[in-house]
Amino acid sequence: MDALKRPLFVPPEFSVYAEEKGVFHLYQSILSQLVIHKPKDPLTFIAQYLAKPTQDPPRLVVYGPPTSGQYTISKLAAQKLNVVHVNPQRLLVDEDTVTKEARDLQVAGKSIPPELWAQIIATRLEADDCTSKGWVLEGFPRTREQALALKAAGVLAKHFIHLSAPNNVLHERYSGKRVDSLSGDVYHLLFHPPDSSDVASRLIEEPNGKQAMMEGLDHYHRYSSPLLDCYSTVSKTFNADQPLDDLFEEVTSYLSSEPRSAAPHTPRILLLGPTGAGKTLQALHLARTYNIVSVDARELIRRTINSGSNDAVKMKPFYERGMMIPDDMVISLLSQRLSRLDATSRGWVLHGYPLTRDQADLLTKVAQAPNRVFFLNLPEDSVRERLSMRRLDPVTGDRYHLLFKPPQSQEIKDRLVIHPRDSESKVTARLSLYNSYIEDLVDCYPLAQHINADQDPLTVFECIESVLIRPATKQTSPKH
Incomplete structure (x- = not known):
């Protein structure tokens, strides 16, 4: 561009290229990673970050009251997007020092502090499979404190799926809920029955399930509002009281939509x-x-x-x-x-x-x-x-x-x-x-x-x- 020539002309390739290639978004994600990880050698860190197959893989959280379909939607989303399905409770079976401390607290009847939960989950989500493919986190966080601890640990969700349904629907769903005693997979006798008779023969009701259901529902109504405020910019509420195929179609449409961006935009x-x-x-x-x-x-x-x-x-x-x-x-x-x-x-x-x-x-x-x-x-x-x-x-x-x-x-x-x-x-x-x-x-x-x-x-x-x-x-x- 010649500053002395009037009228001034700007090669249109500049803005078109930046918009098509997501240059501003890439710059923004690099800065956020630098702030989160604070590497001693920023240039090497940036080079390694850019060398990854994708710099912005799917990162979503599925949250809702008991029997709202968190497990099913998380599993389907993980299969659809080819990402890692992460269930926090299943992480506690690892034998490292951190998870042992968490298990000991559970055995003692004490709650696991938000910071300890965040450490356990952040460690899993920093593994190579999660950083390269992306992840879906099922049913966590469940409180505002846990959400803030996750963010402080650098766990940032791109999409937050909130499943909502009336209490009477949730209670009705619970009556048909069963768990595979071998794999731990969750099924429903009416809405999500197992495909094989072998799995059907292993299905059992959750021990103390009804009591856990009541406590979980009470916990959800008490803590859901401040938790959703933490994810207000990336969350969307879905009516879980509908056929599974329809619900998942809505979720898929939401996940495929482009989030709002602060990138400069020239119409x-x-x-x-x-x-x-x-x-x-x-x-x-x-x-x-x-x-x-x-x-x-x-x-x-x-x-x-x-x-x-x-x-x-x-x-x-x-x-x-x-x-x-x-x-x-x-x-x-x-x-x-x-x-x-x-x-x-x-x-x-x-x-x-x-x-x-x-x-x-x-x-x-x-x-x-x-x-x-x-x-x-x-x-x-x-x-x-x-x-x-x-x-x-x-x-x-x-x-x-x-x-x-x-x-x-x-x-x-x-x-x-x-x-x-x-x-x-x-x-x-x-x-x-x-x-x-x-x-x-x-x-x-x-x-x-x-x-x-x-x-x-x-x-x-x-x-x-x-x-x-x-x-x-x-x-x-x-x-x-």
Whole structure:
């Protein structure tokens, strides 16, 4: 970038690469690991950290009252994500000094201190299998103190799954709960029966299970609220009173979602839709609300042609004959505009381009792929009705709509005329062109959001805005 040249241009590859590769997130995770582990040799530690197959494996906690399905959901999640299933109680069978101290406390009828629990669990989660593949921690922590001790030990969950169900449902579930006397696996005679008769013959009721159930339920209601506050930014509550397949589908959807990130985000929004769908109006709303640059491809071409520049000389013959301007000329013009400092620093919303799959591919080729795409869908009947109410001020060149954007004075209203582009024949031609390419564009942007544009413009904007405030999925570029 030349600081002496105006307007300033910033290569778009900078922000696109950082966003696609998660550079900010990687930098953030490295800093967090340095703060947690405090290595004596930070550079060697960073090199070893970056050499791992993945720097951010799944880390989730499954928590809920007794018989809410903690074990089953943890086991299914571990299989689905191919991570390590960690049950704190099973860790106590190890013969090291720390777990022996914990067992001795249990035998003496004393509770294990949160710091000791955190030490035991942190040691297990720092093993190679957990650090490389990730982990799911079942039923722990159960108090705020245990949660804080885990965080102090460097155990940070990416997702906290809270299973919730009414007390009467939990009691009903307990009546069918059984445990495999050999493996310790948990089953339910109705909801999760064993697959083999051998396992069924080994099933027993938990010793003192009913008393433990009552105590566990009381403990849950007493400590769950302050515990959930510790994980408020990464937790989600699920209704456990539903079929297991439905519950796990909801959990899987949550685990596959992108968490909110503090990474700098430059909006690159693309609005697509038929003529009259309101792309220009929605782009104006977005530009005003989020202080981003609105780029109307058609208006940009008209201004360029009227400027008398070298680009104008090349484009003018095509424009005057009513022909399509070659894609390489248009993409060069758009790339220059979208690379200006205002667009690269604040973000942009583009409309009026692309019209075809080839044009969409060209946008990606010049590193101007959008990270949010919206199709504003509108039936043809509504398109013709809307365009019949559009008007043009021949004096100022301003465009109005008798319903959505009426003129501010009678004087302006009296001189309004129908824009030549809104004639019946030209509207039909534009609709025909859009319909011939719409399927290719939908296929090109599989993660695009489809908005019903046949409603009040402010309602349409609210629909767009509700998507913009959610984290974007990682696959934002078109398919090839």
